[in-house]
């Protein structure tokens with residue numbers, strides 16, 4: 379039998395997170411307030427604990443993972459690295475295709491890799507109450523699980539339309555003891571304002587963020603937690619790539635290219651940054667983020683300071699953005715419907731150290747179905763983006779005859795997304811190319827602020 383699966387022992391869970399900042403050619407640019415000055419840590423302390431802010435601003439290469447966090451991660455980690463030999467055969471490619479499967483976590487995606495340490499650090503800092511927002515429900519369920527592990531009160535503002543359309547994600551969060559509210563609610567000013575304007579408001583991620591941040595900022599005992607984009611979130615995900623490197627080394631392999639779907643950039647950073655360390659040391663490896671053509675932050679957006687939310691509540695971050703007023707088309711990869719890209723991933727992309735491609739929706743589901751038929755696992759619609767790009771590369775190699783080793787992050791399973799698969803299977807899914815004209819339009823709304831400030 380040809381072995382297809384590389385597993386590790388529990389004691390091979392990484393002991394440290396890898397901080398890419400230490401290997402970046404230029405330091406990251408600071409988050410700014412609306413006045414154009416860097417935001418002080420004191421301002422951030424209103425919603426984040428000091429220990430996580432320290433990680434957010436750290437330039438240390440290695441940051442130790444607390445033992446209680448490793449212990450909980452060991453419920454499902456190390457995750458398997460699998461060689462997709464059946465997919466290789468179906469494609470008739472000379473490539474070797476490997477994937478790191480993050481869908482084995484309790485909530486079914488990579489997001490628990492950061493929800494657990496975020497809950498832990500908040501608890502350590504004396505906060506037992508956390509708010510957050512969730513759209514599709516992946517992040518909300520990951521934080522609910524983590525909150526249950528540390529006996530915390532988790533309060534989730536779930537976009538109303540998803541609350542109604544994805545009842546099982548909601549039940550999952552409630553099973554782990556979280557309180558879930560359909561947003562907009564009448565519990566916050568942001569929610570009440572929205573409801574006053576339109577009592578039938580179906581909610582949006584931007585509005586849910588405003589509600590969650592407002593509650594956290596208005597209570598001393600409550601903090602806010604975010605599932606992607608920020609430096610400390612990307613840091614926590616680097617156990618994915620570290621494990622993958624160890625696993626590939628065990629069978630004498632190393633990837634020529636690494637792929638992952640890109641929403642806010644956390645699972646991409648998770649698998650790619652540990653390989654970036656090698657690249658910074660001179661090794662040849664290509665790192666490719668894959669985004670939807672309907673939400674192409676890197677491939678069509680601009681590199682500018684912009685807000686992280688619709689209402690302009692967050693600090694300004696230098697990132698590839700489609701504009702904070704970006705109205706996401708109703709695509710089925712909910713986790714990729716974000717107007718920006720994390721500042722660290724954005725900076726590396728700007729400096730041409732990583733790559734990005736955009737793929738259309740229908741083709742991603744075709745790739746997901748092909749993968750499910752070959753390998754068994756039904757991927758999350760977000761993950762299908764990475765798979766599409768890998769299949770395209772494997773087919774190019776078939777043409778050229780060049781045998782490459784390809785690695786991708788299978789960020790989650792699609793068991794709660796079968797309604798989207800239904801639409802694909804019944805031919806109702808459509809492609810949408812985000813028009814350049816809308817990008818130009820949104821850019822007019824961006825604050826005219828940069829760092830370092832231009833001389834007057």
Ligand SMILES: *Cc1c(COP(=O)(O)O)cnc(C)c1O
Pocket residue numbers: 487488489516517605606607639640641642643644645646713714758760761789790791
């Ligand atoms: C949230 C999510 C993503 C996108 O978020 P990133 O921060 O870019 O990783 C991708 N895949 C799955 C399964 C998700 O839940």
